[in-house]
Amino acid sequence: GQNIDQPTEMTATEGAIVQINCTYQTSGFNGLFWYQQHAGEAPTFLSYNVLDGLEEKGRFSSFLSRSKGYSYLLLKELQMKDSASYLCAVRDRGGYNTDKLIFGTGTRLQVFP
Amino acid sequence: GAVVSQHPSRVICKSGTSVKIECRSLDFQATTMFWYRQFPKQSLMLMATSNEGSKATYEQGVEKDKFLINHASLTLSTLTVTSAHPEDSSFYICSARDHTGRYMNTEAFFGQGTRLTVV
Numbered sequence: 001g002q003n004i005d006q007p008t009e010m011t012a013t014e015g016a017i018v019q020i021n022c023t024y025q026t027s028g029f030n031g032l033f034w035y036q037q038h039a040g041e042a043p044t045f046l047s048y049n050v051l052d053g054l055e056e057k058g059r060f061s062s063f064l065s066r067s068k069g070y071s072y073l074l075l076k077e078l079q080m081k082d083s084a085s086y087l088c089a090v091r092d093r094g095g096y097n098t099d100k101l102i103f104g105t106g107t108r109l110q111v112f113p
Numbered sequence: 114g115a116v117v118s119q120h121p122s123r124v125i126c127k128s129g130t131s132v133k134i135e136c137r138s139l140d141f142q143a144t145t146m147f148w149y150r151q152f153p154k155q156s157l158m159l160m161a162t163s164n165e166g167s168k169a170t171y172e173q174g175v176e177k178d179k180f181l182i183n184h185a186s187l188t189l190s191t192l193t194v195t196s197a198h199p200e201d202s203s204f205y206i207c208s209a210r211d212h213t214g215r216y217m218n219t220e221a222f223f224g225q226g227t228r229l230t231v232v
Binding site: 018033041042043044045048087099100101102103104105106107 | 119126147149154155157158159162204206208210220221222223224225226230
């Protein structure tokens with residue numbers, strides 16, 4: 001089966017660094033995505049990891065360890081606008097045209113001044 | 114990134130009626146589209162996978178006769194909620210994957226979402 005776990009809520013202070021963890025179990029791993037979602041809006045793509053290691057993109061970085069079934073999203077220099085839900089999603093391999101994204105429960109991050 | 118357009122963004126309908134939601138890929142061919150449902154403060158739950166020209170694949174627990182999916186062209190998929198009831202009120206989101214061309218299957222692009230309220 002598939003199982004993706006994230007903390008439900010996190011809080012942090014403006015200017016700080018926060019790390020959001022994601023652990024997963026899936027039968028056919030084919031990549032891990034992080035998305036940001038503001039209330040009432042659709043998710044927006046943040047990062048994609050398919051190989052082990054760290055991917056850095058501006059203030060956001062994402063790390064993957066396939067052997068441990070573990071990823072994290074690191075947000076630096078937090079801003080108030082970073083208050084949102086962060087969704088970890090694993091692409092489950094099912095053959096051509098049948099890969100699908102399975103989403104974790106999402107982590108609601110609240111940034112305080 | 115690529116653009117996926119979803120329409121309508123909000124709809125209110127009476128219980129027992131049907132509602133159609135459209136999902137269009139505007140600048141790429143989407144051989145696969147996905148339909149999700151999201152309840153308040155919860156994550157996205159995959160309802161079905163839609164492949165152009167073939168029947169949709171529904172996730173366990175999703176009634177295919179209630180949620181009709183049509184993917185007749187490479188740029189359009191529709192979800193019809195039939196005989197809607199208040200418990201169907203939710204945020205419905207589509208996503209589309211580009212298997213050919215620029216984006217090379219590295220991410221799925223999401224529509225803006227549709228807030229359905231059944232009264």
